[in-house]
Amino acid sequence: MTVELINPDGLPKPDVYRQLSIATGSRLVFLAGGVAALGEPDLLVEVEATAVLD
Numbered sequence: 547m548t549v550e551l552i553n554p555d556g557l558p559k560p561d562v563y564r565q566l567s568i569a570t571g572s573r574l575v576f577l578a579g580g581v582a583a584l585g586e587p588d589l590l591v592e593v594e595a596t597a598v599l600d
Contacts, residue, residue: 547571 548571551564558565567576577593 547569550568550570552566552568553559553564554566565577568574569576
């Protein structure tokens with residue numbers, strides 16, 4: 547299994563971790579940095595407002 551580590555444009559680029567990890571072989575996506583962009587305590591609302599999913 548390979549893992550792609552990404553810091554998408556427009557998000558902070560920390561040195562110690564990546565904002566997004568995508569494992570292939572099977573497709574697992576891990577999203578880091580649970581900071582509310584909208585001040586909304588509901589994770590689903592935050593994801594729907596900020597994520598681009600295909």
